[in-house]
Amino acid sequence: MIFNPHIFARLRSSISVLAFAGMASLPAMAQTAQSADEANAGTEGEIIVQGAIITAQGESIAQKRNADNLIDISAADSVGRFPDQNSAAALSRLPAVAVQRDQGQERYIQVRGAPNRWTSVSIDGIPMIGADEGGLTRAYRFDAVPAVILSALAINKSLTPNIQAEAIVANIDLRTFSPLAGKAGFHVQGDVGYGLMELGNGEQRQGSIRVSYSDGTFGVVAGASHYRREQVTDNREVGRYDEPSNAADTQFGPTEIDIRNYRLVRENNGLFAGLEYSPAEGQKLYFKTIYTEFKDDEQRDQYEVRLDRALSGTRNLSGGDLVRVPITASFNLGNYRTRNYINTIGGDYEEDGWKVNFAANYTRTENTTFLPLVQASTPTATSPSVNYDFSRPNFPIVKLFQTVPGATAGSFVRGPALANFDQTTITAASAILIPIVQDVFTDSYTVKLDVAKELGDLTLTGGLLYADRDIGGFVFSTSNIVFLTPGALAGTGLSFNPASYITDTPWDTGFPSGLNFNYVDNTRMRADLDNILTTLQRQGRYNPANNVPPQNRFALTEKTLTGYGMAKFVFEGGQVIAGARVENFKLTNQGQAVANGIVVPLSSPQEYTDIFPSVNARFDVMDNLVFRVAGQRGIARPSFGEIRVSSTINDTTNPGTISGGNPQLRPEYTWGVDASLEYYIPGQGILSVAGFHRWVDNVLYSNTQDVGSNAFDSNGRDRSQYQLTSSFNGNSGELYGVEFNYQQQFTFLPSPLDGFGFQGNLTLLEGSFDTNQRQDIGFPGTSDTIVNASLYYEKYGLSVRASYQWRSDYLESLSIGTGGGVATGDEFRGGYTNVDVAIRYDITPNISLFADLNNLTDAKYTAFQGTPARPTEVEQIGRRYLAGIRFGF
Template sequence: MLHQLLAESARATIVIATLAIAAAPALAQDAPQPATELAPEEAAGDAIVVTGMIAEAQAASIREKRLAPNLVDVAAADAVGRFPDQNSAAALSRLPAVAVQRDQGQERYIQIRGAPNRWTSVMIDGVPMIGVDEGGDTRAFRFDAVPAVLLSSMVINKSLTPEIPADAIVANVDLRTWSPLERKGLHVVGDLGYGFMDLGKGEQRQGSLRVSWANDSFGIVLGGSHYRRKQLTDNREVGAYDAPSSATDTTFGPTEFDIRQYEIERWNNGLFGGIEYEPVAGQRIWAKAIFTEFNDDEQRNQYELRLDRAASGTRNLDSGSLVGVPMRGTFNYGEYRNRNYIGAIGGDYSTDSGLTANVRLNYARTDNTSYLPLVQSSTSGTNSPSLTYDRSNPLYPIVTLYNTVLNGAALARGTTQLSSFNQTTLNNAGTIYIAARQRTVSDSYTVKADISQKFDRLTLSAGGMYADRTIAGNNFSTANVAAVGALGATVGQPFNVNSFVTDTPWDTGMPLGFTLNYVDNRAMRAALDTLLPKLTAAGLYNPANDVPLTDRYNQREKTLAGYVMVSADMDNLLLTGGVRVEHYRLNNSGTVVSAGIATPLSASRSTTDLFPSINARFTASDDLVLRLSGQRGVSRPAYGAIRVGASINDTNSPGTITGGNPGLAPEYTWGVDGSVEYYLPGNGLISIAAFHRWVDNVFYQNAQVVGSDVFDVPGIDRSGYLLTSTFNGQNGRLYGVELALQQQFTFLPGPLDGLGFQGNITFLDGQFDTQVINGVQNKGVAFQGMSDTIWNASLYYEKHGLSARVSYQWRSDWLDSLGGFGSGESRKSYGNLDVSLRYAVNDTFTLFADAANLTNETYVAYQDTLAQPTEVEQIGSRYMFGVRFNF
């Protein structure tokens, strides 16, 4: 009842305030003249380009935050270079209420305010971008594909203004690229670095170069960056645990031990170019092009001890003694690729009379592909080892292997203890190839225009945007299987999985109880690439079946948006409000398959929504700024989740469907934000901010009745079938408090006056309710990705050319996968300690040393409690040394 009352109050407040701001012109014309006025160069929203010390970058960020009409957090340019961050996700994680999701230890997605990553939208130079991930399961933007060195600043808009696209429930991130006209003359900036990973001693290297030249009217910039690292990733997993019969049941245990190590080579490349021409002050035309790519070549060495398939024995959560445990090996040399191609042209116009206008035309293509050619085989009979295990430390079960012998017709544990597993005993005849493929391509054309007129104390703004996007792809597909071990000899290309075992032992930091050697995945991949065309020619394998029709989707979405906005400056109070209208249309096509019969289907939808917003900034004194804002936002379903493609069984009662949910409605939210910001002497800041979001139609996974005719075909009504897919829940609430402090201790006596601190802590809470299905409703379900506490702290020292910073990031446990509500996978809290050192040899050259993840953090996922870990991963620390140059 309280949340409902607050929600209705918030909605009424936003609507009333929006109407009130529209009436502000009459009030503003009669208002007294302000005592002071911002200089043109201090106008909020101007690009901030900083190439100085930590304190200078911090000052630029604080300056933009203070002048912004809405609630923002800013990472200025040089702040990126003074952390050991290779991509924009890592750099953004230094800001308040920002957490990161890592893959193999590398930052990929960001989560702001504990919300699902789909609730944050992204712009590049003010033009909206959409994310394309592996399988289209989310619209979240992949930040690991955007090198941080290509950017001049990154702005997190935590409250929206009408010119910002509405598809941002908790925040919008604006990634700003370099402008060549910011600096006159010829300038060259870059860095070269080389280092190593502690685990496996793989190399890492980086390099960047940006060259710009400009005179009073013309500027050009070219830039590029490269980062590469070779790493080992230790990984231990448990596929599942037996379901206990009661809360005190200790007879259940793990169903398997999954022992993995990945040999990974990852690299990011970025290219950037821009031309700007400003023949007259205030009249500028420009063109920019950006290319970024993320590449990951992954070798998998994986062995699964399938405990639940043992011939005999006992097992529980703490220990086990088993006979004839099948060992399954899985290997691959796979490739992940993500590429972004962005081209934009535009013009900006402004006059001394306060009129400004700008136009942007943008094309963006994102291509995300994955290919993991998995080779899999298992042991059988006496080749399956017997074992005992000890889970005194649940993170690192210790397994003792024994030989397996025949006792009559039954298998029995032998007397020989094995120090290693014989990896050449896999059943080659049963070796299979699993074609694991995914590709999603998005093409987007965007036109955006804005115009504003500033009067005495009033600024009127309006604008529009049209975006036309096509999305074609498939979910991650693993349906096609070929029996390569048995069929290789048939086509004259024998394939023996056991022949690729090497004499090189794993370089691992995790205890196990026995040893393993590496498999030559590259040679195995080469043999597989030679074998598959021969199997195809013989009719034994059909690559066209790698991606089932039911996994494919083909969509086109068009968004036509317009807005009006009024900004009224009433002495110490700045009110900015208005309304945005978005007309959204989606054409959605795919294929359903039932009893082997494929039927093309399509679904379309069209909606028109209003998104009001208002922001109030009150300057109580020279040092104190108060903010209050309200807004409405939206989060639209991901491509894979909303796809028409599905597999249907018409013979079940009721019939069953597994696939997308074309009837999935967008998530809508009303929200309020407030903050108190106290600006300290010496470019310091202490602030507290609070927010609340009321969300309708929250996405979650479930199985329930279709309830529509979207899957119907002539003669078959499937509206009552049971669909396993993504659905809309009911009410959701997300709220939190953020505290931040930035301060250089210039008041201390030398040499301590070079010390400074930057830190923040966020407290979060939130949950949602599912639909009522057969009288049952799950209430208070946690949001995916929400840690209830996130904090960052950096202590730095900067003086006499030395710049040193120690940084620590920490987040508490969070839900990673909804699973079946109660059996979902959670992630354990972790912290990362980083150290950065810089020494300016002169005005041109700076030496640097970076050390990341010095705590050698272990990343843990678990089921229900930490006594049931499902994944334990470790990548070790990493070190980089090099030089930065600027002339």
């Protein structure tokens, strides 16, 4: 563990977040005898507490106390006591976890602020792969996994050899419910809730049910979950910013002002079932099946004020006056889908010191997008003139004027002010349809075997894993443009006019813009577009196969054969686990390049074998004080879209150019160390500090540079010196940080104040990597400060929890250019604060009422280019309110 002075400089200004928590724990620390007794009771699973929050907290802390590695765990009812609908939101409550949102909904998680590709995922110990955004990321989509199907969520921050090595900062294990692990008998548990979204007044609803039976020998469970919300998203964007070319340049600043409003219906659905059979103690056979899906039907109303296409005038970062500015409108009703089909059979055997675990799994993942986007513009001759005020960059104000002839022939000037934008001036003469599509399908077959033998204080464990994965699909494609002009539709008997879909309903928006808009009926427009495409296809004038060009497709297979061995030695006052994991990885990579209109098949296989050693040591300094230290090697592989061989090649320039994937990408490798000091205190509490350091080689980034290999050569043509726009491996980098965690119920306070408790964590991070052209580049996705805090009260059947989350600004993507671009061209995401409140009241031991109040800070999610003065996106979804009933029998 290596600490850096930058972290401690920030620590002095940030530690006040947990100051109250630390002071509150002092009386508890003084009760040393009681502390030791309660810590031991928690270790043995005999947790005597009151209330569901503290029970779940005690279970989680007991598991952490006895774990072989650095781990954080959230137990099932703790998940239920937070207002979380998916597993990403539930995970974000744990130490050093940040969340990435899409239109306000939690989607990806980042452990220790690291890029999300550095975190691997498993379900019940079976490795899973992520496939999203046309295969351009391997990050796992947690918004497709409802939290209700889980019994626990575990974040392994240090690895042991029996955990997959494809994890640079952490492995997340999502653990599903086991009927034999629960109470015997027949049980039903569920909830029903209904609420509203503040922005747009749309509904949200949820429901879940889980039915289980166990008699100690046979267990069965089945369940379902549903969450749906109708949401309005306010959005403002700026495509990019021009730089001044000289001191007299008056044509720089924002290139467009993009005013958007989304109406969407999102659903998370899940079905799950399991059978377990235990003929004797220590023996179990099981079968589990899980289906999860994420559905998003999204209506877009968008108007781009194209400042950079003005006939004349001036613009800069404070404002502008421009003559004859075209306005482009975009509309669509798009469909996003993510589905997981997870099926596992397995067995456990334990006798005479032997433990054998076997599992076989088949998982299919489907990630699809269809966005039939209509675009149309104002006619050049009648486009309005524009004055814009950029003094509040997040909320630029636009004023429109007529464009009238000037004093000289052929010139135009700004005329009288317009009260508003006339949406009917978006004409059919410029209308086009772009069928934007992306699909990724994966089929994964995994078999794993683990065998352990206890030999007194020594336990030897070994295992095998074989994974065979087929991945096919294509990155986002926008190539098959369909013209909707009157001439293009001649002979179909159909017509298309964007103005005919304008409704009398004004936008639901809280963002000022200077302009008012009415919604377009995207549902009716989509139905008409489907009819137009069907007619054109029947006439041979539209071919949906052309929606995806050959250079966007990819077909890969990954075959991984893994063996590991480790030894666990327990001694008085601690234990040590050491061993290694050996992985042989084979990749077939097939695709097509389009070179000057000619399709050329290409293939670029890879095969390599790696060894991943690790060591984890735990020292019980006292009954209630634990010190851990760990070291490991890990790996993160490129995404399917990044490493694809498919590409577009231009041989007519000098040098030639290529855009697409980069089949020569190498995995990112890391060496890492971790250390933690954990103090277990009464009230099922913990006070801990942990530090980590990761050294990373071959860091991935985007750029344009020489190909440097023969991967794209064909027909005797050498393309090794062509300029390739793609992903590349940089040089070395390092990520390091320190985490503070405090949890405790304040049992030392007099009644009724002893029902209060606190959970909080603070993470401080630093890190950067180098390329040949640029040094000290921040890792995308890494906030330097992450805070999670919850104050709760639980007594007399009442449970109230207020939760606070904050993360600082973070780099999202590097600009394309020399060595990843310059810092002013990089795009960042702004920090944000979220406050949620969850209220539960037990009417009876079996029935409770709940109310969830989400995003009470009404957070605005922002992005900016280089500096907050250059925002590229501002988004808001409003507060959310949900109430209902939970039951369990």
